[in-house]
Amino acid sequence: MGDRLARDVVVKPRLRRLATEWKPGAGGPGPSTRDGVMLALGASLAAGLFTGQLELGLTLALEPLHDPAPGLFRGNRHILWIIPVVNLAVFSLAGLVLGLAARSRRATPARGLPVVLAFLGSLTLLLTIRGLHAAAAALLAAGFAWRLGPRLAALIARRRRAAIVLTAALAVNTAGVAGLSAGREILAEWAGLAALPAPAAGAPNVLLLVLDTVRADHLSLYGYDRDTTPCLARLAREGVRFDQARSPAPWTLPSHASMFTGRWPHELSAGMQGPLDETYPTLAEALRNRGYVTGGFVANTTYCSAESGLARGFLHYEDHALTPRSLLRASALGGRVLDRAWACVPRVLSAVGLSGSPGGGKPFKDAATLNADFLDWLDDLPERPFFAFLNFFDAHHPYLLPAGEEHHFGLYPQSRDDVLTLHRWWSLDKRRLPERDRALARDAYDDCLAYLDAQLGRLFAELDRRGVLEETLVIVTADHGEHFGEHQIFGHASSLYQPEVHVPLVLAGPGVPRAESVGVPVSLRDLPATVVDLLGAPRGPSFPGHSLARFWSVATPPVDEPVLSEVDAAAKSPANGGRSPVFRGPMKAILAGQTVYVRNGDGREELYDLAADPGETHDLAALPETAATLDRMREALARILRGEP
Numbered sequence: 001m002g003d004r005l006a007r008d009v010v011v012k013p014r015l016r017r018l019a020t021e022w023k024p025g026a027g028g029p030g031p032s033t034r035d036g037v038m039l040a041l042g043a044s045l046a047a048g049l050f051t052g053q054l055e056l057g058l059t060l061a062l063e064p065l066h067d068p069a070p071g072l073f074r075g076n077r078h079i080l081w082i083i084p085v086v087n088l089a090v091f092s093l094a095g096l097v098l099g100l101a102a103r104s105r106r107a108t109p110a111r112g113l114p115v116v117l118a119f120l121g122s123l124t125l126l127l128t129i130r131g132l133h134a135a136a137a138a139l140l141a142a143g144f145a146w147r148l149g150p151r152l153a154a155l156i157a158r159r160r161r162a163a164i165v166l167t168a169a170l171a172v173n174t175a176g177v178a179g180l181s182a183g184r185e186i187l188a189e190w191a192g193l194a195a196l197p198a199p200a201a202g203a204p205n206v207l208l209l210v211l212d213t214v215r216a217d218h219l220s221l222y223g224y225d226r227d228t229t230p231c232l233a234r235l236a237r238e239g240v241r242f243d244q245a246r247s248p249a250p251w252t253l254p255s256h257a258s259m260f261t262g263r264w265p266h267e268l269s270a271g272m273q274g275p276l277d278e279t280y281p282t283l284a285e286a287l288r289n290r291g292y293v294t295g296g297f298v299a300n301t302t303y304c305s306a307e308s309g310l311a312r313g314f315l316h317y318e319d320h321a322l323t324p325r326s327l328l329r330a331s332a333l334g335g336r337v338l339d340r341a342w343a344c345v346p347r348v349l350s351a352v353g354l355s356g357s358p359g360g361g362k363p364f365k366d367a368a369t370l371n372a373d374f375l376d377w378l379d380d381l382p383e384r385p386f387f388a389f390l391n392f393f394d395a396h397h398p399y400l401l402p403a404g405e406e407h408h409f410g411l412y413p414q415s416r417d418d419v420l421t422l423h424r425w426w427s428l429d430k431r432r433l434p435e436r437d438r439a440l441a442r443d444a445y446d447d448c449l450a451y452l453d454a455q456l457g458r459l460f461a462e463l464d465r466r467g468v469l470e471e472t473l474v475i476v477t478a479d480h481g482e483h484f485g486e487h488q489i490f491g492h493a494s495s496l497y498q499p500e501v502h503v504p505l506v507l508a509g510p511g512v513p514r515a516e517s518v519g520v521p522v523s524l525r526d527l528p529a530t531v532v533d534l535l536g537a538p539r540g541p542s543f544p545g546h547s548l549a550r551f552w553s554v555a556t557p558p559v560d561e562p563v564l565s566e567v568d569a570a571a572k573s574p575a576n577g578g579r580s581p582v583f584r585g586p587m588k589a590i591l592a593g594q595t596v597y598v599r600n601g602d603g604r605e606e607l608y609d610l611a612a613d614p615g616e617t618h619d620l621a622a623l624p625e626t627a628a629t630l631d632r633m634r635e636a637l638a639r640i641l642r643g644e645p
């Protein structure tokens with residue numbers, strides 16, 4: 001009875017008074033300033049909840065238009081909780097600011113509040129349309145808010161009870177979806193750990209380090225005249241260096257998928273059209289079945305994140321950064337307005353002479369961060385061997401060093417224009433660029449290689465200090481290389497020439513001899529077969545290809561087979577306009593001995609002798625004396641494509 005009296009006498013009039021304030025042109029005494037702050041906060045939270053759900057729905061609905069790839073491939077599965085959370089944070093901050101501002105003026109925020117919230121809400125939703133310029137979205141949102149904000153508020157005030165019930169339902173739904181999407185992976189990891197079989201006694205750890213976008217011939221490990229990789233050279237002295245390692249594809253996803261399954265790219269689903277499906281077992285699955293704790297740490301979140309299918313078999317997988325800034329970027333308002341505004345701060349500071357840095361920065365996890373994440377994971381591992389895969393993105397365009405890192409070679413970005421050039425490098429028309437800009441990109445790339453190498457050196461030193469390194473089979477390679485003007489091509493995913501498919505490969509650790517090198521062409525698709533072979537005693541899935549241990553182990557018969565590389569489609573935003581060879585259609589190339597055979601999409605064939613012509617500048621395909629070689633190479637390619645040994 002007392003409760004009901006209190007509700008009728010105290011609560012209802014207060015609600016009514018607050019609601020009256022929402023009506024446009026309403027008079028009345030107005031809420032107290034404290035009530036005003038609460039009103040602003042409450043209304044903002046409700047508006048944030050509504051907008052968050054709508055933005056999430058719109059983002060998922062528009063995804064097929066922005067990118068026809070299935071599901072969230074090339075997206076970020078965490079948006080299921082990030083978008084609602086960011087909206088709640090942004091709206092409640094706006095509400096708090098409005099409420100406090102009104103309080104400081106001893107006024108109520110009620111009159112402006114509906115307009116501001118309607119503006120924020122409609123701006124957020126309009127920004128999910130990627131083609132719409134942010135300024136146009138803001139103008140449209142201002143119009144909506146001015147016309148509809150007060151009316152919406154009046155409607156909510158009239159249907160107060162329904163609005164409260166709907167808000168509560170949305171809050172429960174948001175918390176449920178967010179909790180489920182964030183908690184599912186943690187639960188799966190626990191369950192996976194609990195289900196691991198016992199590992200073999202003395203099984204070594206396996207550490208696969210993939211350096212994204214690293215061409216072999218820019219490494220001092222392979223004789224480059226700049227000392228870009230002293231640490232890798234040191235590792236190679238402890239193991240085996242492969243001088244003719246080829247990536248199965250000149251871009252990230254099919255190359256990694258091939259390295260993980262032992263299959264050629266044409267056998268796999270992984271490509272521009274979609275992720276790696278579950279047809280073939282992966283190395284991580286095989287090692288997990290042997291009792292290994294498996295962990296992946298990737299910086300290339302476009303083509304190596306869990307959405308790409310590469311996470312299968314890993315109990316623990318860290319991909320999308322979950323820092324405050326990356327969370328902000330995952331939402332429309334945060335990514336297209338707030339983050340860009342924040343990114344302007346160093347430029348403004350630089351322009352007024354308050355900071356020596358021209359700005360820039362790396363929009364992904366750098367090697368130091370990746371190392372730290374991996375070492376943190378190692379700290380908490382149970383007493384079991386581990387298989388860890390790290391994908392380092394530091395050498396990928398835009399070739400910028402992390403803040404505070406020193407440059408070593410030639411030119412480096414010294415102005416905001418330089419930084420902009422590197423940021424826009426992929427889409428720039430390189431034919432129109434001055435030679436200085438092309439040299440800048442090349443030199444900046446070499447600096448990134450040296451930074452990456454130094455970080456690898458630190459990682460090896462730390463593993464050594466922990467006594468882990470000597471029990472670990474270390475594999476260092478790259479998923480593909482990078483063009484810097486050879487054949488008038490820049491970037492990757494555009495051809496099958498050496499700069500894109502000749503990659504580093506070093507193996508060191510248990511079962512691997514010291515200080516050896518192998519000059520025979522090998523493919524990265526042999527990695528799963530190699531690891532399983534070096535660990536001995538097959539258990540779980542086996543892999544096609546041939547163990548690389550055949551080059552030093554008498555137990556493995558020697559095999560010398562041509563090595564295939566292939567590319568099916570041009571990148572969505574090509575680095576060379578339409579001039580890349582891949583624009584003529586799907587390409588195949590094989591390397592046998594020192595002879596490279598390339599079959600272009602339009603049927604045109606190329607033949608090069610790498611011993612005499614490492615730059616592949618003299619095409620021998622049309623010469624009468626190479627007709628027999630050409631026939632042999634055609635037949636070899638056909639055999640590989642037919643799946644014959």
Ligand SMILES: [Zn+2]
Pocket residue numbers: 212213251252253300479480
């Ligand atoms: Zn890559």
